[in-house]
Amino acid sequence: MRVRRSTVLFIVLLIATFWLILYSSFLLLRVASGAAAIGKIDPGEPMRWHLVMIGERIDSPFWQEVFAGALEICSERDAVVELVGPALDADRKDTDEYLQYAVAARPNGILAFVDDREESLQALEIAALRGIPVISLENDAFPANRQSFVGVSRYALGNLLGGLVYTCGGATGHALVLLDEESVRSSESIMLSAIQDAVSSYPEIRVTALDRNSMKDMSRDEFLRHRILNDPDLDVILCLTAEDTVLATQAVIELNQSSRISIIAFRESREILDYVRKxxxxxxxxxxxxxxxRKAADAMLEYLETGHSNDFVITDLHVITADSLERSRQ
Known part of the structure; x- marks a missing residue:
């Protein structure tokens, strides 16, 4: 009788334990479900527009600023933009390769520095066939194959640089323009013409351009130093890249010619601004x-949303001098 009572008690305890476990599991499930509902992260809807920006050299302060401006607009307009392109230490140096890859990725739109290579033209033609609009930045190569251009007016730039040649060098002398040796750009001829127009009232100012063909077998640095030492009329060096600006500045300092030769630069960097202050x-x-x-991203999104955009969008230029830097600190 005692064994039978023990068996019944055991069965009752087993059933009670089962229901207790079942009820505890139910409570845990409710708590977990409630926690999941409270802590669930809503990823939201995917961005409507995907843009790719191709910079001439993405690790430069200039292109980082261009990208930052595009990010500001995209963050407000249901769009995402990514920056790709060659960097100083990259294996691929040419933007046309990145343009080809961007076209293959099929984004909604491409904002790109486009050089004058045949490969770039081919990539633009493929983009047009696939219905991918391209806005060119800075260099307006192949205008028939892009939707818009956003950048500076090369004529306005040349006119401004020409005015500075007179301001810095006076009404006589020789100004040497260092063209970008990395690529030949159709827009440079417009800029050079504008420089000549700006100094046309001063017939004793002579403007010449230094390009790769002028150097023969000499390096750029050697040729520049040769011109500084052997051209007594040279009183202005006009540089179109940050690299050439630093090169010319160091040459002038090392040859002890900084009191004779004025340097005018296009594009700033921290090092260049230090030389301006000095x-x-x-x-x-x-x-x-x-x-x-900002203007490039806005123009692209306007085109994607409405089918229309301005063909030519101009960005502002301003002149930095030691005086303006001093005023900005006050």
Whole structure:
């Protein structure tokens, strides 16, 4: 009788334990479900537009500013933009390769620095066939194959640089323009013509351009130093890249010619602005890079949303001197 009672008690305890476990599991499930509902992260809807920006050199302060401007607009307009392109230490140096990859990725739109290579033209033609609009930045190569251009007016830039040649060098002498040796750009001829127009009232100012063909077998640095030492009329060096600006500045300093030769630069960097403060570089023409990025992204999104955009969008230029830098600190 005692064994039977023990068996019944065991069965009752087993059933009670089962129901207790079942009820505890139910409570845990409710708590977990409630926690999941409270802590659930809503990823939201995917961005409507995907843009790719191709910079001439994405690790430069200028292109980082252009990208920052594009990000500002995209963050407000249901769009995402990514920056790709060659960097100083990249294996691929040419933007046309990145343009080809961007077209293959089929984004909604491409904002790109486009050089004058045949490969770039082919990539633009493929983009047009696939219905991918392209807005060119800075260099207006192949205008028939892009939707819009966003950048500076090369004529306005040349006119401004020509005015600085007179301001910094006076009404006589020789100004040497260092063209970008990395690529030949159709827009440079417009800029050079504008420089000549700006100094046309001063017939004793002579403007010549240094390009790759002028150097023969000499390096760029050697040729520049040769011109500095052997051209007594040279009183202005006009640089179109940050790299050439630093090269010319160092040559002028090392040859002890900073009191004779004025340097005018297009594009600023921290090092260049330090030289401006010291009075070694007389003036820098700077592009509003962030404005360029904003206007480019805005033009692309306008086209994607409405089917229309301006063909030519101009960004601002401003001149930086030692005086303007001093005023900005006050």
């Amino acid at each position: 009075g070694i570089i007389q003036a820098v023409v700077a592009v509003d890079a962030r404005q360029m990025g």
